[in-house]
Amino acid sequence: MVQLALTRRLRATPFTARLEAAGVKAYSVYNHMLLPAMFTSLEDDYRHLKSAVQLWDVSCERQVEIFGPDAARLVQLMTPRDLSRQVVGQCTYAPTVDARGHILNDPVTIKLAEDRFWVSVADSDIILYAKGLATGFGLAVTVQEPDIHPLAIQGPRADDLAAAVFGDAVRDIRFFRFGTVDFGGRQHLVSRSGYSVQGGFEVYLNGSDLGEPLWDALMEAGQSMDVRAGGPNLIERIEGGLLSFGSDMTSENTPYEAGLGKYCAPDRVACIGRAALLAEAERGPARIIRPIAIDGPPMSTPHEPLPLLAGNRAVGQVTSAVFSPDYGTNVALGMVASSHWDPGTTLEVRDGVQTRQALVRDKPFAG
């Protein structure tokens, strides 16, 4: 593997020193920030995630804080998801779109108050989009990045670990809802969410200075639970069908193509890109993301998309793929044309070395 050249531009987090002490072997870069990608090995990290509990430094899920009288209006402008019934305390997966109805990000929007939101973003600078819209529309809002750094607790023992440090009340937090906990004399938001299908929480560290104390408290409380440092795991997230913006869909795609049509209500909301989205809702998308099983020897994740072929005709591309030890096959996600997206369709993938059979699936492998 190639090395990563570290400079200040690839931002460290309040937990980076602890990751280095824990022996982080590989990083990704996400929102200009370091995201741990591997500790022991991809497979060992995966086995451990599925059996115990891990702390993930997901500080790179930056929060775009939007508050003021026009906050709700701006948040709704950016997404075709209907947020009119979102209550304070709720986290809502709400893809961001542009005027063409293309995806710019797939954040979780967190409603802190009627006039205050955090947009917890995937890998693109949505803060710049929000600032541009706020200035252009002349909205009465402040758009800023708060000193908030999410730390995820993921794995089957996540509830036990969170309860050991924050008290049993965290067990009552429902999926995609948040509560608050006290740590280090400060309140921190805790949501039941995370980028795995193992379950767990995301703690929105409130203030960088408490990063290492929080990390240490969780590591100490989790000793008996075999807690380890971890991070989003490529194998587990593909098995679970969790999308990665930038890998599985880009700003070349629409939410419908990303399989997010069920979250889109352009008929009801006054969002940007409404006309384009209404037209696509009417005619249906030309392609869609599907889970795919690919046979043959273990694959590593493609650096660039691999063409999906029907005979010699390109009918899509594989965007994420890796060998799954638990399913005994290569698990993948890919974008497949409407002519070939029916579950059960067999296609071919050429990865430069060989031609493999690829089976289009309806549902993810896990989750």
Place this chain on the structure above:
Amino acid sequence: MVQLALTRRLRATPFTARLEAAGVKAYSVYNHMLLPAMFTSLEDDYRHLKSAVQLWDVSCERQVEIFGPDAARLVQLMTPRDLSRQVVGQCTYAPTVDARGHILNDPVTIKLAEDRFWVSVADSDIILYAKGLATGFGLAVTVQEPDIHPLAIQGPRADDLAAAVFGDAVRDIRFFRFGTVDFGGRQHLVSRSGYSVQGGFEVYLNGSDLGEPLWDALMEAGQSMDVRAGGPNLIERIEGGLLSFGSDMTSENTPYEAGLGKYCAPDRVACIGRAALLAEAERGPARIIRPIAIDGPPMSTPHEPLPLLAGNRAVGQVTSAVFSPDYGTNVALGMVASSHWDPGTTLEVRDGVQTRQALVRDKPFAG
């Protein structure tokens, strides 16, 4: 050094396969794209850059194409630099600002026609800012990312190499102006510019499919000139005082703090953040970026800023630093408070291991 986990999200470029064949050892990530950071060693790459000629894959300098009747208006809205006299064929360094007058990027704006611009961006998604502004202000413009990938030719023999492939007319291109050349049956823009002080060009590859043919043609023509694959070199760029957005200044800073006051004319242009910039122009910035010489054993680039101290008082921070073989000292850039920014001021830096003397300079070491 730590590894970089490669996925599609960290975009490959039309030249990535050639970099891998050339033995790239380290990447950075810039605008979600791979940027080569090291081939042989930082010092060897540096020596070679200063004595011969290198091809740099700077595809990550993404172009934000803005065209249409309101294009000039949008481009001017985003920057306090007065673009009213920019002519077609000119490249202008024009920092992007937000409503607070803070820097969001420090791109080069290229005027292709009266109604068509490329904003060649540093490391942040300015395309999202431009889209937000265009939608919010209801401007008659199209904002998009074209299939353009810059390849830099840098070093003392850059003119000879460019002339060998594109003809002698490229020698006449003036600094920060562009011409066009024919290659592979297509026109490509070539500017005299680049992120080194060795001189050279940036070729705006027009169409990914011609990336490898262009690379190969330049490598073949440059054999007798000792051409090699390279990339922006940390030592050379700090010696030359070239700023890195995200390292030396961030969106916490203003253009005046970044030493870019000479490019700001908020009194003359109707840009975003005008009121804040006028106020700062009046009172002067509270701190400014300075070149700094730091004594003691060779330093490596700081992962996080290092505090600059006067006695025990923090009066700034070192944002980029590395040992320079040619100057026999650690060369650095840092942000220094107005109380201590006079050239010749001696400060201290603590890097965790030791305390070093730091000399504030007026001008960069080279260039």
